Amino acid sequence: MFCLGKLRSASDDLLYLDLTRFVASVGIVAHHSVEFFVPAAQRPWLLSKTMGLALFVDLFFVISGFVIAFVYHKRIGSAKGYGEFLQRRIGRLVPLHWLTLAVSIAVWAAFAAAGFAGSHAPSFSADCIAATAALVHSFVPCRSGNFFNGVSWSISSEMVMYVLVFPTIALAAVRGRYIPAIAAALILMLLVWFDLENNSTLNSWVGLHPVLRALPSFLFGAALYYYRDWVGLLPASPAIFAASSAVLVLLMILGGSHLIVLAVVYLVAVSAVAADMQPVTGTFVRRFAPLGQLTYSMYMWHGFFILVLMNAIGDKLLRVGPAGMGVIAMICWGSILLWSYFSLLYIENPARRFIDRLGRV
Numbered sequence: 001m002f003c004l005g006k007l008r009s010a011s012d013d014l015l016y017l018d019l020t021r022f023v024a025s026v027g028i029v030a031h032h033s034v035e036f037f038v039p040a041a042q043r044p045w046l047l048s049k050t051m052g053l054a055l056f057v058d059l060f061f062v063i064s065g066f067v068i069a070f071v072y073h074k075r076i077g078s079a080k081g082y083g084e085f086l087q088r089r090i091g092r093l094v095p096l097h098w099l100t101l102a103v104s105i106a107v108w109a110a111f112a113a114a115g116f117a118g119s120h121a122p123s124f125s126a127d128c129i130a131a132t133a134a135l136v137h138s139f140v141p142c143r144s145g146n147f148f149n150g151v152s153w154s155i156s157s158e159m160v161m162y163v164l165v166f167p168t169i170a171l172a173a174v175r176g177r178y179i180p181a182i183a184a185a186l187i188l189m190l191l192v193w194f195d196l197e198n199n200s201t202l203n204s205w206v207g208l209h210p211v212l213r214a215l216p217s218f219l220f221g222a223a224l225y226y227y228r229d230w231v232g233l234l235p236a237s238p239a240i241f242a243a244s245s246a247v248l249v250l251l252m253i254l255g256g257s258h259l260i261v262l263a264v265v266y267l268v269a270v271s272a273v274a275a276d277m278q279p280v281t282g283t284f285v286r287r288f289a290p291l292g293q294l295t296y297s298m299y300m301w302h303g304f305f306i307l308v309l310m311n312a313i314g315d316k317l318l319r320v321g322p323a324g325m326g327v328i329a330m331i332c333w334g335s336i337l338l339w340s341y342f343s344l345l346y347i348e349n350p351a352r353r354f355i356d357r358l359g360r361v
Contacts, residue, residue, distance in 0.1 A: 005341070006345055007290035007291065007293050007294070007341070007344075008290055008293070009289050009290045009292065009293070010293070012281075013070075013276060014067065014070070014276050015276060015281050015285050015286055015289035016238075016241060016272040016273075016275040016276045016281070016285055016289070017063055017066065017067065017269075017272050017273065017276060017292070018289040018290065018291075018292030018293070019272075019285050019288055019289045019291070019292060020059065020063060020245075020268065020269070020272045020292075021060070021063055021292040021295040022288070022289075022291040022292045022294065022295055023245065024056040024057075024059045024060055024063075024295070025056075025294070025295040025298040025299055025302075026298075027053050027056035027249070027252070028053070028054075028056050028057065028151075028298075028299060028302070029298065029302045029306075029333065029336060030053060031050065031053035031054055031056070032302065032303060032306050033306055033310060033329060033332070033333075034046060034047075034050055034053075035047055036306075036310045036311065036314060036315050036325055036329070037322050037325055037326070037329075038322070048255070049253075049254070049255040050252065050253050050255070051206060051255075051258075052251060052252035052253070052255065052256055052258060052261045053252045053253065054206045055205065055206070055252065055258060055261050055262060055265055056252075056265075057154050058205075058213070058217045058262060058265050059217075059265045059268065059269065060154065060295075060299075061154075061157075061158070061161075061213075061214045061217035061218045061221065062217045062218070062220055062221040062224075062265065062266065062269040063221060063269065064158060064161070064218060064221060065161070065166075065217065065218040065219060065220060065221025065222040065223075065224070065225075066221040066222065066224045066225050066269070066273060067221075068161075068162070068166055068221075068222070069166070069169075069170065069221070069222040069225035069226065070225050072085050072166070072170070073170050073173070073225070076166070076167055076170050076171075077170075077171070082167055085162070085167075086162065086163065087355065087356065087358070087359075088356060089159070089162045090355060091351065091352040091353075091354075091355030091356050092296075092348075092352055093135075093155055093158070093159070093296070094135070094355075095347070095348065095351035095352070095355070096296065096297070096300050096343065096347065096348050096351075097135065097152055097155055097300065098133060099347065100149050100152070100300045100301065100304075101129075101132055101133060101148055101149055101152070103149075103304060104122065104148040104149040104303075104304070105124075105129070105148055107304060107307070107308070108121055108122055108124075108148065109124075111312075116312070116316070120146065121145070121146070122145060122146045122147055122148040122149075122150070123142055123144045123145030123146060123147070125142065125144040125145065127142075127143075127144075128142035128143075128144060128145065128147055128148075129148065131147075132147050132148055132149075132152065132156075135152075135155060135156045135159045136156060137152070137153065137156050138153050138154075138156035138157045138160065138210035138211055139156075139160070139209075139210070139211055149300070149303060150303070151299060151300065151302075151303055152300070153210050154210070154214070154299075155300075156210065157210045157211050157213070157214035158214065158218075160211050160214070161214060161215070161218045165215065165218060165219070166218075166222065169183065169219065169222055173222075173226055183219050184216050184219035184220040184222075184223050187215055187216045187219065188216035188220070191208065191212060191213075191216060192259060204258065205258035205259065205261075205262060206258065217262075217265075217266075220266060220269070221269065224269065224270065224273050228273060228277065231270055231273050231274050231277070232273075232274055232277035232278075233274075234270065234271065234274035237271050237274035237275040237277075237278065238271075238275045238278070238282065238285075240267070240271040240274075241268065241271035241272050241274075241275050244264055244267045244268045244271055245268050247264055248261065248264045248265060248268055251264060293344060294337070294340045294341060294344055296344075296348070297339075297340035297341075297343040297344045297348065298336055298337070298340045301336060301339055301340055301343060302336045305332050305335050305336050305339070306332060309328055309331060309332040309335070310325065310328055310329060310332050313328065314328040314329075
């Protein structure tokens with residue numbers, strides 16, 4: 001019997017979305033691992049072929065838009081409600097972000113001292129570190145190099161959605177629930193037009209400005225909440241969810257057009273929301289949905305394990321072949337899962353509860 005220990009889904013209403021979040025986090029881990037299974041000369045080609053896996057982040061944005069609207073739509077109509085909303089978002093995201101930033105600085109400082117940092121090392125510039133710590137690095141460039149723990153760009157973009165976008169659409173939706181959907185459609189059409197005009201390969205969605213990339217997907221997710229009654233009418237939604245998820249993975253690893261991949265990302269999200277609105281949830285989904293609670297932990301920690309175990313030890317130090325890298329990868333992925341479990345229960349949840357209680361009587 002599979003046991004998830006102390007993991008529990010936050011709500012029985014969003015089990016398909018919880019499972020989808022976990023699948024997306026696994027996809028991001030795969031995206032950052034796959035290059036080490038082939039020789040260095042083949043890596044640029046493989047990465048270009050499988051870059052579609054990076055669009056699992058866009059699935060995160062869609063889910064975030066829906067979940068935030070689901071939980072907070074009726075709580076944000078006043079200055080007090082807005083403040084409590086931001087306090088909870090800070091409690092959820094910032095403690096782990098700061099911890100992983102500190103760990104990233106320490107790891108790269110050790111690499112630099114040993115002469116292994118290389119040309120892709122993050123910048124130790126104070127302004128770059130400060131921008132990252134303040135979660136503004138998605139729109140404040142690091143002019144002297146790369147940011148530490150680069151995956152946190154999406155967390156910075158999420159904060160823009162929380163601080164500015166969601167309060168605006170939540171208030172607008174009071175006047176007409178069609179407004180988020182119209183906004184999402186218009187912005188998406190503009191960005192698709194821009195992408196088509198400037199990129200003939202159709203594979204550069206990941207190159208958009210981080211905030212612009214997050215915006216249509218977050219709005220689409222919020223629109224799914226406001227139209228959830230209609231979305232729930234989708235027939236055979238669990239089957240569509242399973243089929244579209246499989247198609248999504250295939251397109252991602254076979255080099256499908258990013259715009260087509262993005263369309264399937266949206267279909268997966270729609271079918272997951274529709275499936276969550278059905279009266280009965282399957283045993284498989286109910287059993288594994290709690291793994292969705294590990295999503296943020298896995299996303300923020302996975303780079304360190306891949307960097308040390310697969311890159312530094314497996315690739316650079318031991319120079320293992322595909323079979324040996326397969327063994328190291330299993331150790332790496334298992335370590336990510338176990339450490340994420342520990343991080344959630346003993347680091348993130350206590351920090352979140354502490355911040356949530358601040359200022360409360």
